[in-house]
Amino acid sequence: MTPAARVQTAIELLDQILAGAPAEKTLTGWARKSRFAGSKDRAAVRDHVYDALRRRQSAARIGGALTGRGILLGLLMQDGADADALFSGPPYAPEPLSDLEKEMMSSSADVAPLEDIPEWMLPMLQDTLGDEIDENVEQMRQRAPVFLRVNLQKTTVELAVLQLKEEGVLAEPHPLSDTALHVTEGARRVSNTETFRNGYVELQDVSSQAAIQSLSLKTGMRVLDFCAGGGGKVLAMAGRCEATYVAHDANVARMKDLPLRGKRAGAAIQIKSLEEVEKAARFDLVFCDVPCSGSGTWRRTPDAKWRFQKEDLEALTALQAEILRTASRFVETGGILAYATCSLFPPENSDQIAAFLAQNPDWHCVSERQWRLDEGADGFYLAKLART
Template sequence: MTPAARVAAAIGVLDDCLGGMPVEKALLRWSRASRFAGSKDRAAVRDLVFGGWRRRRSAAHAGGAETGRGIMIGWLRQHDTDPAAIFTGLDHAPAPLTSEETQLSGEASPAIRHDLPDWLWERFSRDLGADADTSAQALRDRAPVFLRVNPRRGDTDAAMGALARDGVEAVAHDEVAGALRVVSGERAVSRSQAYSEGMVELQDAASQAAMLRLPLQDGQSVLDYCAGGGGKALALAARAEISVTAHDISAARMRDIPARAARAGVRIELAERLNGLKADLVLVDAPCSGSGTWRRDPDGKWRLTPERLADLVRLQAELLDQAARHVAPGGSLAYATCSVLAEENDAQVAAFLARCPGWVQRDRMQRLPGPNGDGFFLARFQRGDA
């Protein structure tokens, strides 16, 4: 496929997204209908679609219409490429620009410039203040790829060397011990020996930093109350000789944990029912808006509504209350989200402390999206007499 044909394909996928289809489903549908496309073509179209979808509002404004075509015209302009050179109508290229499409748009509103729905830009401005601009801007571009070095399988230098042999260049993170930032060869990570042998795991640096803050000692027990795929449970299990139990309301979400744990050289028990289980550390990695990670999942910011956010806040409160019952005497309760919104973070913490006066907040971490990782929030509690 030519570069212009790839843009034409991206336009079709983006139109499906604008019609309500999730971006991954739209890409899969295009891929299945385009057997002629090679792996490099599919990767290039995917990058174009995600690039345009992250910047849906600003690119559409720059391109003159909220259509797949308008988004691609605007996205090319934002990346200093003349769309007229791509939109030629030749060899599967998109049709030439109309006279209206050659005109540049006027000034955009702040919400459009930051590629957020109006109501979400208001929340960002209110909650993040001076950091709202840089945080929103970070979500408009592709996220860096970070890896966590598994100390059970090797150290940072060994991991970087093993990755390099398979064409993956990585450097040590400046702030987070054991974290690597992939500089080149991102798509080769999953095929690398370092990954297949459990020396490294894909995990954002902010999430790694949060797991390193949680106090752990050999012999303790940990309950990951909303385990999902088990990434945080794996990070904790690698740190000390501890007993780790993973629980999730959906057992299907945990199906990959046994294989991942075996690859990493750790043991994690799965528990569909807890039956009064108590643990020294209970982690609630709560379902949330994902507002700190929208550059990885741009569908999230376009599908979120105030009503859905309110539902998530209610669910987070319920999960905190439930998880607190499983903390052993003297233990800790940790609450985490990949959100930057106050109502899911500090307001949720304040509400928990107000209705559960026996608990005291012992730690807090908030990271905002940027070059060093995603947005992430962590709070840790203990009972007042602990």
């Protein structure tokens, strides 16, 4: 595919997404049907689409329309590309630029980062980010870095760096976590390396790794990951310390790959239903990475930012409160209840903890931490609670 053909394809896919189709499903469907597109073509089209969604509003304003064409044109203008050359006309390129579009190209493409956030969310982000809001929102408009977690049960950070380098992947340690590697070159090769296939490293954001590092895991503990999902957090715990690990999720299908991932990592993870958890002995640590807005990760899933509505937040905070109440029953005396989200919104984080403590005076907050994008991480929140 030519560069112009990639732009035309991205325009068509964006129009489908703007009409309501999920971005990832749209991209995957196109890739499966388009056998003529090589891996570099698929990657370029994906980058165009996701960059456009990250900067949707500012790009649409600059490009003159909230359409696939308008957004891509505005995006290219922001990035200083030669839009006139790319919009060169059929059969494979977008229609040539109109006189009005050419006139817009001569105007300023300056952007205020906050225009790429839905307006109703801004007060919540201001509460969390304060004076750093512009810098953090600017990070949301960019592609996310790729991080790996080193499995300390199988290797060391130093050895993992050398192993990856031999396979064409360059990575360096990150200061937020002692297991984290920031991939600086060859990110798309990671899943095909023997280092990854043998369970020496896993893909995981550095803020999640930092949160797990702060849990004070000890050998022999009984640990429950109550909202396990794909199992990334419980595998991170198992990569640090030998203990009894139990995983539960209300949606069992989310855990379908966990046995294979656990085998690759050399970790024994027990998967239990809610009934089995209720019958089991209490746990020294109950970790709840609850369903949330995902606002701290929206540069990775940018279409979610535009789909998320106030009523979604209300439903989520009610669910989070219910999970927190339920999970607290499974904590052993002297144990820790860890509540986590990948959100930057106070109603899902500090407000949720304050409400729980107000209703449960026999509990107190041991510590809480909000990771931000300007720290080089995704947005992530963790509160550790214990009975008074």
